Amino acid sequence: MTAEQARASLASTFGVEIAAAVPMVVIVTPDRWEEVARYAKETLGCRFFNFLTAVDWKEQGLEVVARVDNLEENVSLMLKTKLGPGVNNCASLTPVYRGANWMERECFDMFGIHFANHPDLRRILLDDGWEGHPLLKSYAVDTPHPPYR
Amino acid sequence: MALNDPPIPVIPAPIWRNFKELQEWELLHKTRPEGDKHSALFESVTEGIHSFPGGFVVTTAADAFLNWARKSSVWPVTFGLACCAIEMMATFCSRFDVERLGMVPWASPRHSDLMIVSGTVTIKMAPMLLRIYDQMPDPKWAVSMGSCANSGGPFRHGYHVVKGVDRVIPVDVYVPGCPPPPESLLNGLLLLQDQIAHFNKTGRKAPANEKVD
Numbered sequence: 504m505t506a507e508q509a510r511a512s513l514a515s516t517f518g519v520e521i522a523a524a525v526p527m528v529v530i531v532t533p534d535r536w537e538e539v540a541r542y543a544k545e546t547l548g549c550r551f552f553n554f555l556t557a558v559d560w561k562e563q564g565l566e567v568v569a570r571v572d573n574l575e576e577n578v579s580l581m582l583k584t585k586l587g588p589g590v591n592n593c594a595s596l597t598p599v600y601r602g603a604n605w606m607e608r609e610c611f612d613m614f615g616i617h618f619a620n621h622p623d624l625r626r627i628l629l630d631d632g633w634e635g636h637p638l639l640k641s642y643a644v645d646t647p648h649p650p651y652r
Numbered sequence: 653m654a655l656n657d658p659p660i661p662v663i664p665a666p667i668w669r670n671f672k673e674l675q676e677w678e679l680l681h682k683t684r685p686e687g688d689k690h691s692a693l694f695e696s697v698t699e700g701i702h703s704f705p706g707g708f709v710v711t712t713a714a715d716a717f718l719n720w721a722r723k724s725s726v727w728p729v730t731f732g733l734a735c736c737a738i739e740m741m742a743t744f745c746s747r748f749d750v751e752r753l754g755m756v757p758w759a760s761p762r763h764s765d766l767m768i769v770s771g772t773v774t775i776k777m778a779p780m781l782l783r784i785y786d787q788m789p790d791p792k793w794a795v796s797m798g799s800c801a802n803s804g805g806p807f808r809h810g811y812h813v814v815k816g817v818d819r820v821i822p823v824d825v826y827v828p829g830c831p832p833p834p835e836s837l838l839n840g841l842l843l844l845q846d847q848i849a850h851f852n853k854t855g856r857k858a859p860a861n862e863k864v865d
Contacts, residue, residue, distance in 0.1 A: 629812070630776050637811040644811050651775050651814045 509578045526579035537594040549573045555606035557614045559640045564588040595621040613638035723848035724754040729764035734771025736798040736831040743834040761787040772800035773814040785821045796823045799830045
C-alpha cells in the first residue's frame with residue numbers, strides 16, 4: 504500500500520481531510536483514538552510506533568500526538584487528538600502498540616494525562632513524591648521542593 | 653495453644669522496596685545525641701599534651717604530619733554524573749595522572765576521603781548523593797566540578813535541577829567551567845591539598861589561604 508492509497512483509505516474510513524505531506528497528519532476525535540491506531544497498525548501496516556507525546560494549548564486544552572510508521576512502504580502517520588479544555592483523560596494505545604507503555608507513562612508524568620486501560624500508569628522519570636506535572640504551561644518552575652529548591 | 657488465646661501479633665519483615673523507608677531508617681541511625689566521643693577524647697588528650705611545657709612541639713608537629721599524610725593520599729570516590737565525568741576520568745588517566753598526587757580513584761565511598769561532584773545534580777539524584785556522602789568516613793572533602801554542580805548552570809531555571817550542590821553537601825573547592833578541562837580540575841585538587849594542609853580537627857578555623865580565599 505502506498506502513501507497515497509493509505510491517505511485515501513484513511514480519509515474514507517474516518518471522514519477526515521488529510522493533506523498529502525510526510526508525515527500525514529490525521530486529526531481524530533478522542534473517542535476514535537484507539538480505533539485509528541488499530542486501523543493504522545492492522546490495515547495500513549504501520550508497525551513501528553515512533554513516539555507519543557502531548558502539547559499543552561493552554562485554554563484549548565491538551566493535545567495528544569503520536570507518530571507511527573510503515574517502514575517497508577514508507578507510510579508515516581502523525582496521529583493527533585485534542586482532548587478539549589479541562590479534560591485529561593485519554594484512551595490508551597497500549598492494547599495496540601506495546602511500545603506505547605513507557606511513552607504514556609512519560610506523558611502522564613509530564614502532562615498528567617490519565618490513559619484509560621493502561622496496565623501500569625505510574626511516574627517514570629520523576630520522583631514518586633513529586634507534586635505537579637512540569638511540562639504543563641500552568642506549572643511554576645519555582646514551585647518549592649524542599650530542601651533542594 | 654488454646655482456642656480463646658488472643659492471636660499472636662505478626663510483625664512484618666522490613667521491606668526495602670520503598671526508598672522512603674530506607675531514608676527513615678538511615679535518619680534513625682544517623683542521629684548521635686552524645687556526639688563524637690572518640691574525637692572528644694582525642695581532643696582532651698591533645699589539649700593536655702599541648703598545655704604541658706614543651707608539649708606544643710608534639711601536638712603541632714603531629715598535626716602537620718597528619719595533615720601531610722591526609723593531603724598526600726586523598727582518595728576520590730568515583731562519582732560521575734554527567735559530561736564533567738569524562739573530564740574527571742581524563743584527569744584520572746595517564747596523561748594528567750592524579751596518582752602522582754597520591755590520589756587513587758576508588759569505587760567505594762567507605763574508603764574515600766573526597767567526593768568530586770562532577771555534573772548536574774537532579775532533585776532525584778540528590779538523596780543518593782547525600783547518602784554516598786554520608787557513607788564516607790570523616791574527615792572528608794567535596795569538590796564541586798563544573799557550572800551545574802556549582803550553581804545549576806544552564807539548567808538552573810529548569811524544574812528538576814538542584815541549584816548548586818552546596819544545597820545538599822558542604823563543598824570545599826568550586827571548579828568553574830562547562831565542563832572544566834583536566835588542567836582546571838587539577839588546579840582545584842591542588843588548592844584542595846592546600847586546604848587540607850591547614851586542616852585542624854580541634855574545631856578552630858583554618859587560617860585564610862591566599863590562593864583559595
